[in-house]
Amino acid sequence: MASPGEDPSATVQPFTDDRLGRCLQPFMLSQAQLETVRDLMLDNMERGLRNDYQNPSSIKMLPTFVRSTLNGKERGEFIALDLGGTNFRVLYVRVSSTEKGGLEKKSKTFTLPQNVIQGTGEELFDHIVDCISDFQIANSLQGKKLPLGFTFSFPCSQTSLDQGTLITWTKGFSASGCVGEDVVRLLREATIRKGNSDLLVIALVNDTVGTMMSCGYDDPACEIGLIVGTGTNACYMEEMRNVEQVDGDEGRMCVNMEWGAFGDCGCLEEIITFIDQDVDEFSVNPGRQRYEKMISGMYLGEIVRQILIDLTYNGLFGGNISQRLQTRDIFLTEYLSLFESDTLDQVQVRSILTELGLRSTCEDAVLVKEVCRTVSQRAAQLCAAGIAAVVEKIRENRGLDHLKVTVGVDGTLYKLHPHFAGVVHRTVRMLAPLCDVTFRRTDDGSGMGAALITAVACRIAGAEPQAA
Ligand code: ADP
Ligand code: MG
Numbered sequence: 001m002a003s004p005g006e007d008p009s010a011t012v013q014p015f016t017d018d019r020l021g022r023c024l025q026p027f028m029l030s031q032a033q034l035e036t037v038r039d040l041m042l043d044n045m046e047r048g049l050r051n052d053y054q055n056p057s058s059i060k061m062l063p064t065f066v067r068s069t070l071n072g073k074e075r076g077e078f079i080a081l082d083l084g085g086t087n088f089r090v091l092y093v094r095v096s097s098t099e100k101g102g103l104e105k106k107s108k109t110f111t112l113p114q115n116v117i118q119g120t121g122e123e124l125f126d127h128i129v130d131c132i133s134d135f136q137i138a139n140s141l142q143g144k145k146l147p148l149g150f151t152f153s154f155p156c157s158q159t160s161l162d163q164g165t166l167i168t169w170t171k172g173f174s175a176s177g178c179v180g181e182d183v184v185r186l187l188r189e190a191t192i193r194k195g196n197s198d199l200l201v202i203a204l205v206n207d208t209v210g211t212m213m214s215c216g217y218d219d220p221a222c223e224i225g226l227i228v229g230t231g232t233n234a235c236y237m238e239e240m241r242n243v244e245q246v247d248g249d250e251g252r253m254c255v256n257m258e259w260g261a262f263g264d265c266g267c268l269e270e271i272i273t274f275i276d277q278d279v280d281e282f283s284v285n286p287g288r289q290r291y292e293k294m295i296s297g298m299y300l301g302e303i304v305r306q307i308l309i310d311l312t313y314n315g316l317f318g319g320n321i322s323q324r325l326q327t328r329d330i331f332l333t334e335y336l337s338l339f340e341s342d343t344l345d346q347v348q349v350r351s352i353l354t355e356l357g358l359r360s361t362c363e364d365a366v367l368v369k370e371v372c373r374t375v376s377q378r379a380a381q382l383c384a385a386g387i388a389a390v391v392e393k394i395r396e397n398r399g400l401d402h403l404k405v406t407v408g409v410d411g412t413l414y415k416l417h418p419h420f421a422g423v424v425h426r427t428v429r430m431l432a433p434l435c436d437v438t439f440r441r442t443d444d445g446s447g448m449g450a451a452l453i454t455a456v457a458c459r460i461a462g463a464e465p466q467a468a
Contacts, residue, residue: 017316019311019314019315019316020311020316020367020370022314023307023310023311023314024307024370024371024374026273026274027273027307027374027375027378028374028377028378029271029378029381029382031430033270033271034381034382034384034385034427034430034431035385035431036270037268037271037382037385037386038385038386038388038389038392038431038432039389040262040267040268041059041259041262041385041386041389041390042389042392042393044057044058044059044262044267045057045059045061045257045389045390045393048060048061048257049061049238049242049243049244049245049255050244051244051245056265057265058261058262058263058264058265058267058290059257059258059259059261059262060155060157060167060256060257060258060261061238061245061255061256061257061258062155062156062157062158062206062245062255062256062257062258063158063243063245063246063253063255063256064158064161064205064206064209064235064253064254064255064256065158065160065161065246065253066161066205066209066213066253066254066453066456067240067251067252067253067254068251068456068460069213069216069220069222069223069237069456070213070216070217070220070452070455070456071459073459074095074452074455074456074458074459075095075096075097075455075459076094076095076147076455076458077092077093077094077095077144077146078092078093078094078095078146078147078148078149078451078454078455079091079092079093079132079141079146079147079148079149079199079451080093080148080149080150080151080447080448080450080451080454081128081132081148081149081150081151081152081447081450082151082153082207082210082444082446082447082450083112083128083150083151083152083153084151084152084153084154084171084207084446085153085171085207085229085230085231086112086229086230087109087110087111087112088109088110088111088112088128088131089107089108089109089110089444089447090107090108090110090131090132090135091105091106091107091444091447091448091450091451092105092106092107092135092139092141092146093105093447093448093451093452095451095452095455103217103448105444105448105451106139107444107447108131108134108135108138110131110134112127116175117172117173117174117175118172118173118174118175119175119176120175120176120177121175121176121177121178121181121186122177122190122193123175124175124178125186125187125189125190126190126193126194128187128190129187129190129191129193129194129196130194132196132199133194133196136196136198141198142198143198144198145197145198145199145200146198146199146200147200147202147454147457147458148199148200148201148202148203148454149202149203149205149210149449149450149451149452149453149454150183150184150187150201150203150204150205150450151205151206151207151210151446151447151449151450152164152183152204152205152206153206153207153208153227153231153233153446154166154167154168154169154170154171154173155167155168155170155256155258155261156183156204156206158204161202161203161204161453161457162184162201162202162203162204163182163184163185163204164182164183164184164204165180165181165182165183166178166179166180166181166183167179168285168288169285170231170260170285170288170289170292171230171231171298172230172284172298174284183204184201184204187201188201202454202457202458203450203453203454203457205446205449205450205453206233206235206256207225207227207233207410207445207446207449208225208226208227208233208234208235208256208257209225209235209254209256209449209453210225210445210446210447210448210449210450210452210453211225211226211227211408211409211410211442211445211446211449212224212225212235212236212254212408212445212449213225213408213449213452213453213456214408214442214444214445214446214448214449214452215406215408215409215440215442215445216408216452217448217452218440219406219408219438219440221404221405221406221438222405222406222407222408222440223236223237223394223405223406224236224237224387224390224391224394224405224406224407224408225254225407225408225409225410225445225449226383226387226407226408226409226410226411226414226439227409227410227411227446228295228296228297228383228409228411228413228414228420229296229297229410229411229412229413229414230296230297230298230411231260231289231292231296231297231298232259232260232291232292232295232296232383232411233256233257233258233259233260233292234257234259234386234387234390235254235255235256235257236254236255236257236390236393236394237252237253237254237255237394238252238253238254238255238393238397239252239397240252240253242397243255257390259291259292259386260289260291260292260295260296261288261289261290261291261292262290262291262386263290263291264287264288264289264290268290268291272290272294275303275306275307275310276290276293276294276303278306279293279299279302279303279306280293282328283299291382291386294378294379294382295379295382295383296379296411296413297333297411297412297413298333299333300333300336300375300376300379300413301329301331301332301333301334301335301336302328302329302331303375304331304335304336304368304371304372304375305325305328305329305330305331307371307374307375308325308331308356308358308368308371309321309325309326311367311371312325316367317358317359317364317367318359320357321357322356322357322358323357324355324356324357325356325357325358330356331356333413334416335352335372336372336375336376336417337416337417337418338352339352339365339368339369339372340369340372340373340376340417340418340419341418342418344365344369346365349365350365353365353368373419376417376419376420376423377419377423379420380419380420380421380422380423380424380427381423381424381427383424384423384424384425384426384427384428384431385427385431387407387424387428387432387437388427388428388431388432388435391403391405391428391432391435391437392432392434392435395432395434395435401434402434402435402436403434403435403436404435404436404438405435405436405437405438406437406438406439406440407437407438407439407440408440408442408445409421409439409440409441409442409445410441410442410444410445410446414441415441421439424439425437425439
C-alpha cells in the first residue's frame, strides 16, 4: 500500500507477468482521471440541484426535508426501521439527557426472504409490520404509541419529512406496486390492515441521512453521510439557496445525492471497462447505477471473477477455466477482504481457491490477491473522488479557504475491508487538498439516525411525546 500523500496511481507495483498487467491496466486510474471524475461529480451535483431539464444530471440530488442537526435537547422514546439492504431491522431508541444515560437502544434483525422483496408491495409491507409487531411484543411495547422513523434506502422524491414517492427500486428489490407510490402511505396502510395502531410514522429517512445524523450526535462537525455496503450513496448539508426544488433561501437542508446513479448519462464512459459493461448488462437494472456498480459490495466480487476468467483466457491459472468459476456471483465481495488481508489466512484462501476450481498454489493466491487489490483500490478511489467533490462544494458554498468537516460512514464493505478506508482517506487528501476531512464510522447509523431525526421533528413540533 502507498504511504500517506503518495499518488495512489503509483501504488500498484510493476507486475511480474505482462499478461496480468495487460488485464488489470484498464482498472488502474491515474490522478488526472480521478480529478476528472471529481469534476464531473461536482458538475452533476450542480445540475442536479438546479433541476436542469435541458441538460439533466445523472444524480437526483433529492431534498430530504432534514434542515437542522441535533441541538442536544431531543428527548423521548422512538421506533426506527431500517429497510434497504440485506436485512430488515427494527429498533427501539430512548433519547435522554447525558446524565440519564444518553442513548439507549434495543434492536432486532429480521431476514427478508427473496420472495418478499420481489413479490407484491402489500406482501412486503405486511411482512414489515409483522416484524414490528413481533418486536413490540418481545419488548413489551404494545399499547405505547411511539413516533416512528422509517429508514428506507431507495431513491424517493419527498415533499415533506413524512412523505416520499419511490422513484425506482435498486439493490435487487423489485416488489410490485411500489414505484410511483408514497411509501409512508404504503406502510400506514399495512399497519391498518394488520391492526397495529401503536405506530406514528413521523419521518422517512434515507440511510445516508440517518448515518450523518447519528454521527452528528457525537460530532457536530459531521455534515456528510456516506454508505458503502450493498450499494453506495452519500448526503450532505447544502445551502437552501442552492436547493431549487424547495422554496425558501434561508438555512441549509440535507440533500440525498443518490450518487450511485452517477455516470448513467454516459459521462463515465472513459473509465468503464468491458467487464463493467458486462456486470451492468446482467444486473437487474441495466444502464442504471453505473458508479455504484464499480464501487459497492453487490458488484466487486463479480468484477474480480470476470477478471480471473480473462486472466485464464490469457494463459494464467494454467489456462483452465473451471465450471465453478463460470458461475455468476460465485466470487463474494467478502473474499476480497480475505485475500487482501495482511494476515492472510492460508487455510481459508486455499479452500476458496479449490472451491473456485483454481489451483491452490501460492502463485495463484498471489495473482488473485493482485486482482482483488486492483478492483478494491479502484472502488475506493472512485468513492473518494465523489467525497472530494462534496467537500469542495461545501467549502465553495461557504467561501472558505479551508474547510474542516466530518463524514459519518456506514456499510460493511467500508468497515470490514482491510484497505478500502485507507485508500479513501489518502485519495480524498490528494483530490481535496484544501479540506481537512475526518471519517467516522457509525454503528447502526442508519437505524439510530432515523430515531434521532424523528426526535428532532418531535422537538420542533413541540410534541416531545414521552418525557425520558
Ligand atoms: P446494507 O448495505 O445492505 O445495508 P451492509 O452495509 O451490511 O448492508 O453491506 C452488505 C454488503 O457488504 C454485502 O453486499 C457484501 O458484499 C459486503 N460485505 C460483507 N462482508 C464483507 C467483508 N468481510 N468485506 C467486504 N465486504 C463485505
Ligand atoms: Mg445498511
